[in-house]
Amino acid sequence: MLSFNKDHPLDQLSSELRLDLLEIIYQSGGGHIGGSLSSIDLMTSVYFSQIFDLKKDHFILSAGHLCTALYVVLAKAGYFSPKLLPSYSSFGSLLQGHVSAQVPGVEYSSGSLGQGLSFACGLALGDRDNKTICLTSDGEHQEGQIWEAVMFAKKYQLGNLINIVDFNGYQIDGAVKDIMPLNDLAAKYISFGWSVTTVDGHDFNQIFKALKKESVLYPHCIIAKTTLGKGISYMENNYNYHDVKNLSPDLYNQALVQLRSKL
Amino acid sequence: MTISIRQAFGETLYNLAKTNRNIYVVDMDLKSSLCLNKFAQKYPRRFIECGVAENNAAAIAAGLAKTGKTVFLTSFACFSPAINWNTIKQSIAYNQANVKIIGSHAGLLSTDLGATHQMLEDVALMSAMPNMEVFSPIDSIETEKLITTISHSKTPAYVRLVRATTPQVFDKKLTFTIGKSHILKKGEDITIVGHGPILNQAFDSSLPKKVSLEIINCSSIKPLDVATIVKSVKKTKHLICLEDHQKNGGLGQMIASILLEKNIHPKFVHLAVDNRFGQSGRDSKKLYDYYKIGVNNLIDAINKIL
Numbered sequence: 001m002l003s004f005n006k007d008h009p010l011d012q013l014s015s016e017l018r019l020d021l022l023e024i025i026y027q028s029g030g031g032h033i034g035g036s037l038s039s040i041d042l043m044t045s046v047y048f049s050q051i052f053d054l055k056k057d058h059f060i061l062s063a064g065h066l067c068t069a070l071y072v073v074l075a076k077a078g079y080f081s082p083k084l085l086p087s088y089s090s091f092g093s094l095l096q097g098h099v100s101a102q103v104p105g106v107e108y109s110s111g112s113l114g115q116g117l118s119f120a121c122g123l124a125l126g127d128r129d130n131k132t133i134c135l136t137s138d139g140e141h142q143e144g145q146i147w148e149a150v151m152f153a154k155k156y157q158l159g160n161l162i163n164i165v166d167f168n169g170y171q172i173d174g175a176v177k178d179i180m181p182l183n184d185l186a187a188k189y190i191s192f193g194w195s196v197t198t199v200d201g202h203d204f205n206q207i208f209k210a211l212k213k214e215s216v217l218y219p220h221c222i223i224a225k226t227t228l229g230k231g232i233s234y235m236e237n238n239y240n241y242h243d244v245k246n247l248s249p250d251l252y253n254q255a256l257v258q259l260r261s262k263l
Numbered sequence: 264m265t266i267s268i269r270q271a272f273g274e275t276l277y278n279l280a281k282t283n284r285n286i287y288v289v290d291m292d293l294k295s296s297l298c299l300n301k302f303a304q305k306y307p308r309r310f311i312e313c314g315v316a317e318n319n320a321a322a323i324a325a326g327l328a329k330t331g332k333t334v335f336l337t338s339f340a341c342f343s344p345a346i347n348w349n350t351i352k353q354s355i356a357y358n359q360a361n362v363k364i365i366g367s368h369a370g371l372l373s374t375d376l377g378a379t380h381q382m383l384e385d386v387a388l389m390s391a392m393p394n395m396e397v398f399s400p401i402d403s404i405e406t407e408k409l410i411t412t413i414s415h416s417k418t419p420a421y422v423r424l425v426r427a428t429t430p431q432v433f434d435k436k437l438t439f440t441i442g443k444s445h446i447l448k449k450g451e452d453i454t455i456v457g458h459g460p461i462l463n464q465a466f467d468s469s470l471p472k473k474v475s476l477e478i479i480n481c482s483s484i485k486p487l488d489v490a491t492i493v494k495s496v497k498k499t500k501h502l503i504c505l506e507d508h509q510k511n512g513g514l515g516q517m518i519a520s521i522l523l524e525k526n527i528h529p530k531f532v533h534l535a536v537d538n539r540f541g542q543s544g545r546d547s548k549k550l551y552d553y554y555k556i557g558v559n560n561l562i563d564a565i566n567k568i569l
Contacts (some may be wrong), residue, residue, distance in 0.1 A: 106356075112349055112350075112352075115322045118323050119358075126331070145318040145350070152316070179511050205460055
């Protein structure tokens with residue numbers, strides 16, 4: 001008998017999705033697991049909170065390497081069969097190693113950082129009647145193009161635009177603060193004319209509240225403080241798990257035990 | 264009245280926008296230079312000003328296109344596609360967004376602006392990109408027809424424009440077809456292929472009269488009208504390729520590669536800028552002579568090749 005003593009109904013789903021993404025990354029031999037585990041609660045919120053109507057609203061994954069999180073979310077949400085998941089990153093698969101718009105439910109192919117927020121601005125400008133939600137990473141904010149888009153969103157008063165920043169504090173070669181510090185990211189967005197909400201990126205109550213915030217004139221940045229590798233203890237805050245190649249069976253089993261204990 | 268290629272672009276887009284409400288311009292602080300003031304005044308909601316931020320502008324254009332718009336992304340070629348090439352690759356080409364990239368002031372013909380602005384690598388950059396068409400019109404009428412034609416297409420495209428006022432080649436009866444070249448003059452001895460106004464040099468009165476030239480305007484660089492070029496070269500067995508662009512990655516190299524693969528071996532001269540940066544000059548003829556792509560170089564090539 002599994003115990004369900006959870007703060008939020010989506011906590012259970014989130015643990016299942018973590019298991020799904022561990023599985024496809026382990027079976028395929030590699031993938032960007034750290035950021036996928038840090039951002040999956042954010043994507044789960046977008047797709048399962050029922051705050052958005054994703055037949056009309058848009059979700060743009062700017063940090064395309066977090067595709068494994070999006071793939072398992074989309075499969076769970078019924079955009080395609082979960083039977084496709086094991087083909088991730090294999091030759092001929094729809095599920096490319098960086099997110100691809102060939103996949104049902106994906107609007108934008110990405111992989112080169114910094115472009116998705118601009119694309120999201122274009123969508124939000126062309127479709128003002130609906131929301132556009134973009135997910136960027138903290139390290140991605142080192143790209144100058146992000147700030148070009150941040151200026152643009154304010155100029156065109158894209159109140160229908162939300163940028164969720166998966167702020168896990170790490171990037172491929174180390175801590176963001178060591179590689180190129182962002183300093184006070186919230187203050188930066190505020191100075192560019194955005195409204196900013198900072199949340200615990202693993203707390204669905206906080207994420208939902210921020211996602212529901214309505215604005216006409218102000219684009220909204222949600223800085224989601226997250227944990228790299230969330231849910232697998234040896235991966236948490238360990239930048240060596242930004243991506244993983246050929247996870248050993250032993251480490252895989254440890255991860256399985258930890259994630260299953262949360263079901 | 265002769266108008267420049269860029270004036271023709273601005274006028275054409277303004278006219279198209281009257282009936283096609285999905286035409287948008289995403290500009291990078293160069294609306295005056297691209298003759299878009301009228302468009303911006305008449306259609307402010309469809310004129311999106313991004314400032315000098317070429318990467319952002321390219322992906323804004325892609326996002327807008329995905330909402331059903333036909334987007335013209337306008338700047339100088341030395342900035343777009345030069346600065347934002349990878350954004351064009353991912354956000355426009357890979358995502359198959361209906362964006363037409365307009366790179367003005369291309370080639371040495373931007374004259375006094377100097378090396379940073381004389382874009383000589385754009386054909387190479389854009390031809391190498393999958394899902395991308397590449398065009399280089401020779402005059403204002405071809406520009407008008409070309410812009411009108413691609414405004415009905417959903418395919419991403421790059422259009423290379425020049426700053427200078429250049430001679431008229433075509434009259435209003437011209438029909439422009441994607442993937443088709445025009446034989447401007449029939450001839451027997453040498454095929455001269457080129458793109459853009461530099462090809463006017465093939466009509467210069469100082470060229471040897473006794474040599475019969477077949478002159479092909481290759482404004483559709485990608486897709487390329489291989490059949491017309493092959494047929495002409497098989498007939499003349501001599502080919503001169505003329506372009507205001509680097510040799511490396513230029514139209515001449517593309518054609519040479521295609522001909523070699525088809526086991527066709529004409530005598531061949533490629534008149535293009537040879538691995539050098541441009542420089543300022545007020546007279547394009549002087550610049551063309553200095554970079555060995557002028558009329559005298561063409562005469563030398565004709566004499567040498569035969």
